[in-house]
Amino acid sequence: MEVERDKLREQIMRQAQGALSMSIAYIGIVNRLFAHLADADSVSPKWLAQKTGMNTDYVARWCDAAYAFEYLEQPVENIFGLTPLGHAFLDDQPGNLISFAVQSMLSAHMAERAAGLMRTGECPGEKILNEWETILPWFGPMLEHMFGPLLKNEIIDRVPAFSEVDAQGGTIIDLGCGNGWYLRAIIGSYPKLRGIGLDGIGENIDQAVKAAEREGLTNRLTFAVGDIYNFHVDEPANLIAMNRSLHHVWDQKKKIFTILRDHLCPGGSVVIWEPNWPLEYENLRIPDRRALAFQNLSEHVLGNHFLHADEIVAELKAVGLKPEVFSIAGGRDVVITGTRSK
Structure with a gap:
């Protein structure tokens, strides 16, 4: 039994690490940190903060976290550049991974709202989307990256x-x-x-x-x-x-x-x-259908x-x-x- 618990703990820890990595990626996307890193190749946190108009201390801590999750490399001390994984979060890259990070953050917000609303039964409706000022501008691009390939590959010609x-x-x-x-x-x-x-x-x-x-x-x-x-x-x-x-x-x-x-x-x-x-x-237990069940819970909030x-x-x-x-x-x-x- 103890061995089984240890395996379950390891499984959950890997999933939690994945959620953390998406949070770090999300910050880099919405604040254009990835984009400016790509333009300049290798930069200091201070330079990156000046280019993006962000607080230097916050940017420095983000660089530490992005390095830890292998989005950034550090060729010399306190100078950072994008890794191939970091490049995958640039919005001008075909097949980029932006939708995963935005969807992950939106899901976390919806889960928090659902947890509270479950006690009252309230369904706030579409207005809830306006609560998250950093998510709303990325909602359309998220859908485009998620479903655009499906439209082109399975729908348009069919x-x-x-x-x-x-x-x-x-x-x-x-x-x-x-x-x-x-x-x-x-x-x-x-x-x-x-x-x-x-x-x-x-x-x-x-x-x-x-x-x-x-x-x-x-x-x-x-x-x-x-x-x-x-x-x-x-x-x-x-x-x-x-x-x-x-x-x-x-x-x-x-x-x-x-x-x-x-x-x-x-x-x-x-x-x-x-x-x-x-x-x-x-069929909700099929791995690629599980997200549908969570999304339906989110839809109930709306x-x-x-x-x-x-x-x-x-x-x-x-x-x-x-x-x-x-x-x-x-x-x-x-x-x-x-x-x-x-």
């Missing part, structure tokens, strides 16, 4: 609605567009498409506009702060996308699905991408919950849209299209 709309030179509306990563990827793949992105958070829209400018897409992309319950477009859309946002408004599903149908042109489609809450409860694919299909049918289901990411996620008859 879901025919995108190419069909592109052939018409049509318009796609993204409701809850975040920093615009989804629309930018779709527009970048289909040269005839035009896009409109709406989101309720101004920070997200600012990021979306700047990213579209960097990528030279402003002639085909428009972003604005908008309300999913009350938006207006000049003409019906060829495609309306809801990217991992439907569960946020599920309590108003009858209204939402009516709005979606009424804003589609004949033959147009809604494309809904959602986490896929499993019908078989034991007043939401993840959905079964069958629930979405039923609502599409109820408003006269023809559904088609695409299982992605090994079944962890699902894309469901609903097409309006011509």
